[in-house]
Ligand SMILES: [Ca+2]
Ligand SMILES: [Ca+2]
């Protein structure tokens with residue numbers, strides 16, 4: 001009797017075990033394949049204002065009437081490129097062959113040489129797309145030319161009703177990058193989703209201060225290129241991300257002061273971003289990058305190290321302008337998760353949130369090395 005019950009029980013147990021085994025070995029074919037990351041680079045690059053960018057889309061910031069020299073480089077100088085300009089993406093003006101023929105409605109274009117043009121920005125602030133097209137390869141780089149509202153339009157700390165505050169009167173160590181910015185990008189509800197690189201929109205850099213549209217921000221092209229380069233690196237290292245979550249991009253001096261930040265914070269000049277990876281899950285805080293079940297300084301430190309390593313490697317090459325700057329990591333607090341600050345101030349600076357981590361009892365061996 002007892003042995004029959006035992007036999008029956010063991011049969012049930014065996015059946016249960018089979019079910020467990022079968023379900024755990026179920027083929028994973030139902031999972032949606034995750035699309036791989038594309039850096040969205042063209043096979044050529046555009047050079048302007050001393051910046052080189054291969055990205056298919058890039059925001060460029062110019063003053064009303066400013067003259068910019070644009071040059072297509074890289075994919076063989078003999079390849080003829082054409083320049084297309086427009087007031088809106090539906091009214092492209094195009095040249096007949098590699099020589100610019102049609103005068104564009106937005107701004108003035110003059111061909112300087114093969115694959116080199118001079119573009120004079122319109123007088124009215126706004127966004128004017130300019131495309132450089134390689135006819136044979138059918139490849140295009142689109143520059144989103146933002147004509148800025150000049151800095152002189154700020155009156156008693158306000159620009160068109162939006163509070164800016166005041167920039168430091170004395171530049172830090174007399175460095176030109178700490179002079180007040182030349183102008184502001186006008187951000188409206190309509191244009192805020194404009195791409196400034198293939199993986200970042202204007203909206204991501206908005207200051208977190210209260211107030212309606214239009215809002216105004218400052219951005220530097222060097223930061224944009226830097227963020228794309230880091231994003232590509234992060235994906236190459238196996239951390240799949242379509243963009244970075246930007247906790248803080250541009251900050252008006254008014255806002256920067258209100259949150260008690262340093263007088264010379266690079267966020268006020270539009271070349272700093274506080275970033276984290278937020279993909280799995282997309283919940284507004286840093287992901288568990290190192291997979292230890294916790295979301296804390298160690299994940300920020302992992303991202304910090306990826307960027308630091310990348311910047312080290314590129315210190316001497318032509319990306320120098322984009323890769324020399326500030327880098328800092330931060331532990332989470334009551335209000336937000338861990339993150340990394342990155343900027344392109346032009347000289348190196350490194351810091352970490354050691355005090356908070358050590359106070360919380362961090363026992364990371366690497367961390368002790370970093371925090372000595
Ligand atoms: Ca997350
Ligand atoms: Ca973690």
Ligand SMILES: [Zn+2]
Nearest residue numbers: 272273274341
């Ligand atoms: Zn920051």
